Amino acid sequence: MNVRRIEVQTNPPYAVHVGPSALKGVLEVGSQESGIFVLADEKAWSLHSGALAGLESAPRLEIAGGEGAKSMAQLEGVLDALTQSGLSRTSTLITFGGGSISDLGGLAASLFKRGMDVVHCPTTLLAQVDAAIGGKTAINLRLGKNLAGSIHQPRSVFADSEVLRTLPDEEWASGLGEALKTALLGGEDSLSSLEAQSSELAHPGSVAISALVADCVQTKARIVAEDPLEQGPRRVLNLGHTFAHAIEHCAGYGTVPHGVAVSVGISLALEASAAMSVLEDVGLPDRVRKLQEALGLPSSLAELRGLHDLGPEGLRAGLAQDKKGAVGQPEFVLVRSPGDLVLGIGMEDSLLQSLLG
Numbered sequence: 001m002n003v004r005r006i007e008v009q010t011n012p013p014y015a016v017h018v019g020p021s022a023l024k025g026v027l028e029v030g031s032q033e034s035g036i037f038v039l040a041d042e043k044a045w046s047l048h049s050g051a052l053a054g055l056e057s058a059p060r061l062e063i064a065g066g067e068g069a070k071s072m073a074q075l076e077g078v079l080d081a082l083t084q085s086g087l088s089r090t091s092t093l094i095t096f097g098g099g100s101i102s103d104l105g106g107l108a109a110s111l112f113k114r115g116m117d118v119v120h121c122p123t124t125l126l127a128q129v130d131a132a133i134g135g136k137t138a139i140n141l142r143l144g145k146n147l148a149g150s151i152h153q154p155r156s157v158f159a160d161s162e163v164l165r166t167l168p169d170e171e172w173a174s175g176l177g178e179a180l181k182t183a184l185l186g187g188e189d190s191l192s193s194l195e196a197q198s199s200e201l202a203h204p205g206s207v208a209i210s211a212l213v214a215d216c217v218q219t220k221a222r223i224v225a226e227d228p229l230e231q232g233p234r235r236v237l238n239l240g241h242t243f244a245h246a247i248e249h250c251a252g253y254g255t256v257p258h259g260v261a262v263s264v265g266i267s268l269a270l271e272a273s274a275a276m277s278v279l280e281d282v283g284l285p286d287r288v289r290k291l292q293e294a295l296g297l298p299s300s301l302a303e304l305r306g307l308h309d310l311g312p313e314g315l316r317a318g319l320a321q322d323k324k325g326a327v328g329q330p331e332f333v334l335v336r337s338p339g340d341l342v343l344g345i346g347m348e349d350s351l352l353q354s355l356l357g
């Protein structure tokens with residue numbers, strides 16, 4: 001696949017460049033005169049800095065990726081480094097890493113001198129299909145994940161499939177979990193095309209990946225353009241996430257990869273959709289379970305419980321942390337059929353008990 005350009009119609013609009021060697025386009029950003037700064041995941045930089053050849057001499061901060069990057073101390077470190085490098089609000093911050101790096105860098109860019117441009121170069125599958133698109137930024141607070149953040153749309157995004165070749169299996173699976181969610185939101189065509197490619201896509205580094213990333217970006221771009229500030233329809237992107245965050249909270253953040261938790265969260269949301277008589281496409285749970293199996297993703301809490309401590313009480317405590325609903329009132333996204341979702345649903349205690357039991 002050649003590099004595809006997908007527009008996100010926010011105000012102003014921006015382009016997401018998807019495909020092999022998409023990172024060559026970043027050099028254009030680097031040639032601008034008002035200064036650039038690179039915030040890089042140290043591992044991604046050591047493996048793939050060659051893809052950003054021409055930007056080696058720009059001021060750069062390398063940090064470890066993962067949840068540890070999303071802290072107040074790291075945010076201060078980035079803001080200090082921007083200041084020490086003499087950058088201004090007309091300069092551009094380029095992030096190079098997974099979702100934690102784009103979350104941290106995006107937040108720093110939204111705060112530095114009241115806002116500078118950010119360009120994301122996502123190096124994980126999860127960041128290419130979700131985190132780097134749509135402008136959400138965040139760090140974690142002592143009391144919970146993603147509790148401090150902003151919405152700051154990037155100026156452009158470069159999702160290069162070449163950098164995905166070195167992803168560990170676990171990171172690959174995590175990205176496939178978010179891609180499964182996005183295919184369900186995209187509708188029948190997206191879901192069928194993921195099914196058709198599933199055995200090929202299960203292998204890290206698959207050549208079919210650029211087409212999947214492009215399909216996910218297109219779906220997310222449509223949803224974000226409709227509701228950039230997440231005041232309503234954008235909340236469909238939280239499908240599976242209320243359960244997933246409870247799983248991650250209970251197991252300890254960073255223990256269960258986010259997209260893997262989302263995969264189980266999708267199964268629980270489908271089960272709840274059936275139990276609450278919302279689900280119209282009754283064959284969908286079985287179809288999704290087969291797809292999860294083909295992609296190497298778990299479809300039940302039982303599969304995760306062999307590896308992680310996920311007792312019902314701990315999961316309930318995790319649900320109470322949900323930042324999407326009113327305090328202590330978790331909200332869920334339910335499914336009627338592919339592409340047809342229902343938002344803002346609360347659940348009876350008895351149903352939660354049987355789902356998490």
Ligand code: GLY
Binds near residue numbers: 131237
């Ligand atoms: N990751 C969900 C969103 O961008 O809204």
